[in-house]
Amino acid sequence: MSYKMSRDEREELLHLFEGLRVTDVRDGMDWNMMHHYGSVHYEIRPLWRTRVVGIARTARYIPYETFVPQMSPEEYTEWVAWYYREVCNDPWQADIEPGDIIVIDQSGVDVGILGSNNTLAGFAKGARGYITNGGVRDTDEIIIQKIPVWSKFISQKMDQGRIRFDAKDVPVSIGGVVVYPGDVVVADGDGVIVVPRKIAPQVAKYARQELEKDKAARRRLYEQLGWELDDTVK
Numbered sequence: 040m041s042y043k044m045s046r047d048e049r050e051e052l053l054h055l056f057e058g059l060r061v062t063d064v065r066d067g068m069d070w071n072m073m074h075h076y077g078s079v080h081y082e083i084r085p086l087w088r089t090r091v092v093g094i095a096r097t098a099r100y101i102p103y104e105t106f107v108p109q110m111s112p113e114e115y116t117e118w119v120a121w122y123y124r125e126v127c128n129d130p131w132q133a134d135i136e137p138g139d140i141i142v143i144d145q146s147g148v149d150v151g152i153l154g155s156n157n158t159l160a161g162f163a164k165g166a167r168g169y170i171t172n173g174g175v176r177d178t179d180e181i182i183i184q185k186i187p188v189w190s191k192f193i194s195q196k197m198d199q200g201r202i203r204f205d206a207k208d209v210p211v212s213i214g215g216v217v218v219y220p221g222d223v224v225v226a227d228g229d230g231v232i233v234v235p236r237k238i239a240p241q242v243a244k245y246a247r248q249e250l251e252k253d254k255a256a257r258r259r260l261y262e263q264l265g266w267e268l269d270d271t272v273k
């Protein structure tokens with residue numbers, strides 16, 4: 040599937056969405072008659088409140104269908120290393136470009152596919168955040184590290200014996216929305232919205248119109264209340 044963009048194209052696309060709230064982008068989609076589409080199901084929530092806009096890089100994981108052989112804890116240590124190398128790895132890590140948001144379909148498996156280690160590794164390469172329709176673990180550290188994550192649940196469980204890597208750079212189904220590599224993803228305290236890349240400029244234009252209208256209205260109310268103006272109304 041062709042979704043490659045030059046660095047300039049990516050930056051231009053991200054710039055269009057800078058400062059827009061999820062609700063503005065929702066409205067921008069409506070202004071383009073896309074009422075039925077884009078909003079990821081509300082059960083996918085932020086681990087902590089922040090806002091990111093990024094370009095989707097996708098991966099799919101599927102349930103592990105094979106039994107775990109009986110072995111000693113020492114043998115298990117080796118088996119785990121094999122498992123992470125061969126069965127449940129993160130090959131998308133090597134591809135990360137600055138401005139990416141990693142979007143993971145983990146097929147309903149109750150594991151913390153994202154943890155404080157792999158999210159930090161991707162962040163160091165320029166990933167702006169992570170979305171999964173499954174679980175996240177090591178959440179206290181992820182919050183300390185300030186890594187933006189949206190997930191359906193928190194899971195204590197490791198991957199081995201439970202889930203395997205299947206594919207990367209494929210369309211993935213997340214909370215009722217299909218995310219294609221290269222789509223624009225905006226996420227904040229209100230959840231996650233996905234904008235198909237080919238309509239992104241039109242969506243951003245009307246999202247911006249909504250944001251400016253909202254800022255002006257709230258600015259008048261701030262002034263009436265004698266409040267100091269903050270960034271949300273400037």
Ligand SMILES: O=C([O-])CC(=O)C(=O)O
Nearest residue numbers: 151152153154155156157
């Ligand atoms: O090992 C994993 O896949 C998830 C995890 O706990 C981490 O990255 O810290």
Ligand SMILES: [Mg+2]
Nearest residue numbers: 154155156177
């Ligand atoms: Mg961990």
